[in-house]
Amino acid sequence: xxxxxxxxxxxxxxxLGLPGTIDESQxxxxxxxxxxxxRSSGDMDNSANEDECSPVPKAQVVxxxxxxxxxxxxxxxxxxxxxxxxxxxxxxxxxxxAPYLRKIDIKVYKNYPDLLVALENMFKFSIGVYSEREGYxxxxxxxxxxxxxxxxxxxxxxxxxxxxxxCKRLRIMKGSEVKGLGCL
Amino acid sequence: MxxxxxxxxxxxxxxxxxxxxxxxxTQSPSPFPDEVLEKVLSFLxxxxxxxxxxxxxxxxxxxxxxxxxxxxxxxCYSVSPExxxxxxxxxxxxxxxxxxxxxxxxxxxxxxxxxxxxxxxMFANVYPFLEELRLKRMTISxxxxxxxxxxxxxxxxxxxxxxxxxSTDGLKAIATHCRSLTELDIQDVDMDxxxxxxxxxxxxxxGSLEVLNFATLDSEVNFDALERLVSQCKSLxxxxxxxxxxxxxxxxxxxxxxxxxxxGTGSFQQELLPGQFGDLGIAFSNCKNLRTLSGLWxxxxxYFPVLYVACASLTFLNLNYTALRSDEFGSLLAHCPNLxxxxxxxxxxxxxxxxxxxxxPLLEELxxxxxxxxxxxxxxxxxxxxxxxxxRGCRKLHYVLYFCWQMTNAAVATIVQNxxxxxxxxxxxxxxxxxDYLTNEPMDxxxxxxxxxxxxxxxxxxxxxxTDLTFExxxxxxxxxxxxxxxFAGSSDRxxxxxxxxxxxxxxxxxxxxxxxxxxxLSGLExxxxxxxxxxxxxxxxxxxxxRLAREMPRLNVEVMKDKESDDSRADKVYVYRSVAGPRxxxxxxxxxx
Numbered sequence: 201x202x203x204x205x206x207x208x209x210x211x212x213x214x215x216l217g218l219p220g221t222i223d224e225s226q227x228x229x230x231x232x233x234x235x236x237x238x239r240s241s242g243d244m245d246n247s248a249n250e251d252e253c254s255p256v257p258k259a260q261v262v263x264x265x266x267x268x269x270x271x272x273x274x275x276x277x278x279x280x281x282x283x284x285x286x287x288x289x290x291x292x293x294x295x296x297x298a299p300y301l302r303k304i305d306i307k308v309y310k311n312y313p314d315l316l317v318a319l320e321n322m323f324k325f326s327i328g329v330y331s332e333r334e335g336y337x338x339x340x341x342x343x344x345x346x347x348x349x350x351x352x353x354x355x356x357x358x359x360x361x362x363x364x365x366x367c368k369r370l371r372i373m374k375g376s377e378v379k380g381l382g383c384l
Numbered sequence: 385m386x387x388x389x390x391x392x393x394x395x396x397x398x399x400x401x402x403x404x405x406x407x408x409x410t411q412s413p414s415p416f417p418d419e420v421l422e423k424v425l426s427f428l429x430x431x432x433x434x435x436x437x438x439x440x441x442x443x444x445x446x447x448x449x450x451x452x453x454x455x456x457x458x459x460c461y462s463v464s465p466e467x468x469x470x471x472x473x474x475x476x477x478x479x480x481x482x483x484x485x486x487x488x489x490x491x492x493x494x495x496x497x498x499x500x501x502x503x504x505x506m507f508a509n510v511y512p513f514l515e516e517l518r519l520k521r522m523t524i525s526x527x528x529x530x531x532x533x534x535x536x537x538x539x540x541x542x543x544x545x546x547x548x549x550x551s552t553d554g555l556k557a558i559a560t561h562c563r564s565l566t567e568l569d570i571q572d573v574d575m576d577x578x579x580x581x582x583x584x585x586x587x588x589x590x591g592s593l594e595v596l597n598f599a600t601l602d603s604e605v606n607f608d609a610l611e612r613l614v615s616q617c618k619s620l621x622x623x624x625x626x627x628x629x630x631x632x633x634x635x636x637x638x639x640x641x642x643x644x645x646x647x648g649t650g651s652f653q654q655e656l657l658p659g660q661f662g663d664l665g666i667a668f669s670n671c672k673n674l675r676t677l678s679g680l681w682x683x684x685x686x687y688f689p690v691l692y693v694a695c696a697s698l699t700f701l702n703l704n705y706t707a708l709r710s711d712e713f714g715s716l717l718a719h720c721p722n723l724x725x726x727x728x729x730x731x732x733x734x735x736x737x738x739x740x741x742x743x744x745p746l747l748e749e750l751x752x753x754x755x756x757x758x759x760x761x762x763x764x765x766x767x768x769x770x771x772x773x774x775x776r777g778c779r780k781l782h783y784v785l786y787f788c789w790q791m792t793n794a795a796v797a798t799i800v801q802n803x804x805x806x807x808x809x810x811x812x813x814x815x816x817x818x819x820d821y822l823t824n825e826p827m828d829x830x831x832x833x834x835x836x837x838x839x840x841x842x843x844x845x846x847x848x849x850x851t852d853l854t855f856e857x858x859x860x861x862x863x864x865x866x867x868x869x870x871x872f873a874g875s876s877d878r879x880x881x882x883x884x885x886x887x888x889x890x891x892x893x894x895x896x897x898x899x900x901x902x903x904x905x906l907s908g909l910e911x912x913x914x915x916x917x918x919x920x921x922x923x924x925x926x927x928x929x930x931x932r933l934a935r936e937m938p939r940l941n942v943e944v945m946k947d948k949e950s951d952d953s954r955a956d957k958v959y960v961y962r963s964v965a966g967p968r969x970x971x972x973x974x975x976x977x978x
Contacts (some may be wrong), residue, residue: 263489264871264894265757265787265814266845268546270572270600274705275755361686362655 290305291367296374306367311360319343323372330356342373350382417966421447431456435884453477458916460498460522461941464965477516477541478507484535484919484959486867486894488523488546491921491957493945495972499523499549501531502970508535516541516567531552539827541567541595544974551576552603559585567595569622582626583613591616597624599648600678604628618907620926621673624648627681632660638667646700647671649679652687654689655668665690678702678910685712695719702727704753710735725749730765730787737770741777749783750774757787757814775802780842783808791848796830806838810845816897817873826850832857842889845869855879859886867892880904884911894919902929905958909933912940917961925955927978931961934978941967944976 289307302322309315316327328339335354336342343355347366355363355370391437407752425447428434431454438448444892454477457463468475483739484491507514514536519564524547532539539562544550558568559582573913580603580946583945590613598605614637615621623637629650638644656664664687668674674694683706695701698720703713704727714731717723725743728736730752740747753768768791773782781803791813800806811830811946812830819826827848835841835857842864844855858865859882866889874880880900884907901924912933927944945957967977 251574261816263486263491265754265812266489266817266869266871267754268488269490269574270546271704271753272757275757300453320625359686361684365684365686382414 255295273289275377283348288365290369291369293319293322293370293372295325295372298323306364310361312356316343316355319372325372332357341376344373404529409746413934416628418443418447422451426451429454445745450474450619451907452466455479456799457481457850459961459963460500461968462961462963465503467965469506469510471718473510474969475507476513477518478511478514479501479518479520480521480522483523484894484917484918485521485887485892486762486896486921492855493842496975497523497968497970497972498845499525499528499970501525501528504528504535506533513538514535515539516543518543518545519547520545521547522815523549524554526551526554526557530557531938533557537912538564540564540592543569543571544573545569545571548574551732552578552580552582552601554586554805555582555825559583560566560587563587563590565590566592569595569597570600571597573600575601579603584609586613586793588612589616590617593617594619595622596620597622597648599624599626601626602628607633609626611636611640611808613965615643617641618643622646622676624678625650626705627651631655631656631664635660635664635667638671642670643673644671645673646676647674647679648702649677651679651802652683656687661690664791665693669693672697674698676702678704679934680706681822688716689710691716691759692719696722698913700722700725700896704729704751707731707755708736709733710739714739714743720744721746723747727751727753728755729755729764730764731755734766734770734773737766738773742773742928745823746780747774747778748780750778750781751783751785752787753785754787758788760815763789769790771795773797775799779803782803782806785810785845787810787812787814790818791827792820792822792829793825793829793833794820796827797833800833800837806834806835807840808843809841810843810869811847812845813847816847817849818847826853828853828857832861835861839864841865843867847871848873850878851875852882855882859883861889864889866890868894868946870895871896872897874898874900877904877907883909890914893917894948895921895923897922899924905929908931910935911959913937913962915962917959918960921957923958924925925958926953927955927976928953930955933978939963942978943971944978945974946976 220315223305281294289303293302294354304322306315309318312330320326326339327341327343328336330336344352345355345363345367346369348354348368352371356365412546414622417950421444423946425434425437428437431901434448434452438445449471450473452472453474455468455472455475456479457468458481459481460482462579480500480503483496486817486943487496498521500519501524508531512535515538517532518541524544530548532542535558542558542565560563562723580601583598586609593613594617596613607629610625614623619937620641623641623644624646625634625637625648627650631650631652634649640646671694675698677698677700679693680703685708689759695706695716696719697878699722700719701723707729708716708731709735711738713728717739721743724745724746726740726744726749728751740750752770754765756762756764762976766786766788766789771786771788772795775798779802782805784806785808791811813827813850820830828851830848831844831850831854833844834844841862844858844862844865846869852875854876856872865887868883868887868890877900880895881891881904900920905920905925906929908918930942930944934940939962941963944961946954946957947956950956971977
């Protein structure tokens with residue numbers, strides 16, 4: 201909103217300073233023109249310099265890095281799996297009755313208690329105690345997830361690693377539907 | 385194979401005991417009856433020794449050529465099939481290497497050559513008892529495979545590494561006709577995989593395989609045929625299956641082959657029932673001789689525990705297609721204390737390499753491959769600290785291949801101080817011409833430290849911002865260097881000259897995108913005859929200089945390939961190699977032979 205106002209009113213705005221001078225700080229550089237800021241690690245201070253002084257164009261150089269064609273092909277195929285593994289496994293989380301969904305990276309959590317506490321904090325509710333026989337006891341909520349086969353499962357039944365590898369989205373169910381699950 | 389370029393003439397050596405007998409060989413018997421000499425020489429296996437023997441005198445030359453059974457030709461164009469056929473009569477095993485190594489990285493156009501067919505025709509005529517053929521970077525067609533399969537009744541071992549030109553149809557011919565086949569080893573090939581039916585072409589009672597590696601192929605094979613094959617081949621010691629083989633199928637194969645020494649698994653991610661999980665663990669534990677493990681395509685690390693028992697005796701773990709995080713890698717590695725060789729993907733990051741340093745004190749070889757070599761912006765993977773961590777814990781390290789995005793001179797100096805025994809040091813800083821990221825200086829001191837400290841260095845691959853100083857260091861200190869790979873480095877002709885003048889054992893020199901020109905090229909005139917080959921691409925060499933080289937050195941083949949856009953005088957790609965066969969007759973139109 202402020203940016204829009206700047207654009208529209210720039211010609212007529214009152215500023216201190218001689219006519220014809222431009223206040224640099226007013227000019228907002230679109231973020232896509234900024235030099236490479238995607239790296240988060242702090243020790244990359246030389247990055248901006250290096251990109252400018254790099255003697256070789258950033259376009260891909262033929263045959264460099266020296267990776268065999270066979271390896272290139274195999275890695276293209278694996279890239280999808282790998283990205284979700286290392287970049288994080290973000291899944292949508294919906295809560296019955298909430299107006300919008302959230303997204304969390306389930307790879308960040310080490311086990312079920314970790315995940316459940318995070319969900320409780322995110323949506324301000326409380327989950328109850330898990331047991332194999334009865335699901336989540338003591339609460340009107342139950343955390344469920346959709347697995348690779350498209351089935352809706354109760355969170356907590358399978359080993360954590362297996363859950364992380366098969367969870368596609370989460371849904372915190374509420375109310376009468378929950379009772380139904382508990383009776384199974 | 386070193387041939388005496390002057391033909392079978394004796395080189396008179398002053399100290400040769402048979403020297404006197406030599407000139408009178410037709411008149412008086414040599415001190416060694418032929419049969420005795422031949423018997424003695426039949427024990428010689430090393431090519432180098434055999435070459436030395438062949439140079440002593442004519443008698444020894446003949447005795448050697450009549451007893452040689454293994455032929456190694458490092459450059460298929462250095463000699464011709466006719467010359468080989470004339471000289472050797474009893475060859476049973478052939479190793480042939482073809483294209484220049486940079487063809488692995490798409491720097492050599494298709495149809496460049498190195499077709500094995502003409503060789504096979506000669507072999508079929510002259511060496512009917514041929515048993516083994518090992519090809520690297522050669523082109524082999526289905527027709528050639530059919531010829532191979534049907535011309536040699538005793539044929540036993542076929543190994544194809546980085547080859548192209550064939551399809552699964554050719555493999556069908558091998559499986560169908562080679563009744564005594566013990567080895568079928570296919571790696572990193574560029575082939576047409578029509579279907580997995582080739583495996584079913586092995587006869588039903590077939591049982592002689594010792595090595596079967598089809599990890600590279602994509603198609604599903606008939607599992608029943610594979611299972612039968614594995615159970616009948618009682619001497620099977622190497623089995624590397626492809627991705628299509630599932631975990632429960634693997635378990636069944638392992639039960640049939642507990643004697644395996646090298647295993648390449650298929651996919652490691654199937655959802656197993658608890659019972660299956662236990663069975664898999666038992667199957668692995670039964671393999672008491674397992675020393676090498678590879679494959680592990682698409683892993684679910686929850687299944688790693690099935691490997692733990694086998695891991696204890698592993699000496700080579702190859703995870704170079706397995707994307708693992710540092711924590712799951714670390715837990716696996718904790719069970720592999722006896723590793724000598726380790727290949728990993730850089731997804732394990734520095735933390736994973738720290739685990740290597742602490743878990744694998746016997747490690748001799750480490751290769752870290754990039755999972756994402758083209759994504760400059762993300763720059764994940766390993767850094768110099770991972771490498772340093774490994775060098776601290778693995779003092780026996782002597783072979784390293786390391787892909788990273790950043791490095792420092794100080795780190796490399798520390799690494800070679802910790803591990804002075806490097807024989808192979810291949811460092812690839814993936815952004816070309818990158819300086820030391822902390823000091824912004826060239827990486828000269830890093831490679832200077834390598835050559836100063838590692839006196840046994842045979843192979844060096846360099847990267848990063850490098851000036852002529854690096855090459856001065858190499859020429860001064862790298863006296864055992866045999867193979868040097870250079871890219872985006874150097875400041876002037878002097879760099880290349882230092883290396884040509886200073887490295888007496890240099891055999892292979894490959895250079896790309898360096899500012900070396902005609903003076904540098906021509907300074908090595910006589911040197912190139914002592915080497916296997918020189919490759920220079922995207923440097924500053926002109927066709928005229930190449931022509932001069934070709935004129936002055938008739939025993940060198942000088943081949944030039946031009947890029948479409950460049951001007952007429954430039955020699956974009958130059959390949960120079962010694963040869964006793966003269967210019968090759970199968971050069972395609974885009975290869976200018978000067």
